Amino acid sequence: MGWAWGTLIVGLILGIALVDFLAQNTHSVRIEFFWTSGQVPIVVALLVAALAGAAIVLIVGGARIGQLRHRLRHPDAPPAQTAAAPGDPAQPPTDQTAGS
Numbered sequence: 113m114g115w116a117w118g119t120l121i122v123g124l125i126l127g128i129a130l131v132d133f134l135a136q137n138t139h140s141v142r143i144e145f146f147w148t149s150g151q152v153p154i155v156v157a158l159l160v161a162a163l164a165g166a167a168i169v170l171i172v173g174g175a176r177i178g179q180l181r182h183r184l185r186h187p188d189a190p191p192a193q194t195a196a197a198p199g200d201p202a203q204p205p206t207d208q209t210a211g212s
Contacts, residue, residue, distance in 0.1 A: 134159075 137158070140151045 134155045137154045139154060141154045141157060143150060143152055143157055
């Protein structure tokens with residue numbers, strides 16, 4: 113139970129620091145993204161960037177967790193095949209002198 117209080121306190125400190133950071137950075141900046149551009153408060157730009165990064169991490173993490181759960185439920189299923197790099201120790205060596 114001690115770790116829960118510790119993470120709560122760290123989260124609270126980080127939340128206060130975030131609010132302070134946002135309150136101090138309210139001026140507008142010019143943003144250009146592909147073919148669009150405009151003026152937005154830097155707070156909005158930073159929050160959108162942070163949320164986009166968090167969404168990417170959640171999607172990739174969720175996909176990996178799904179793979180691991182599938183593997184645990186179906187341990188006899190063969191793993192997905194991937195292309196092996198030349199010289200990969202997982203691949204048996206080929207006899208290149210046979211045709212010479």
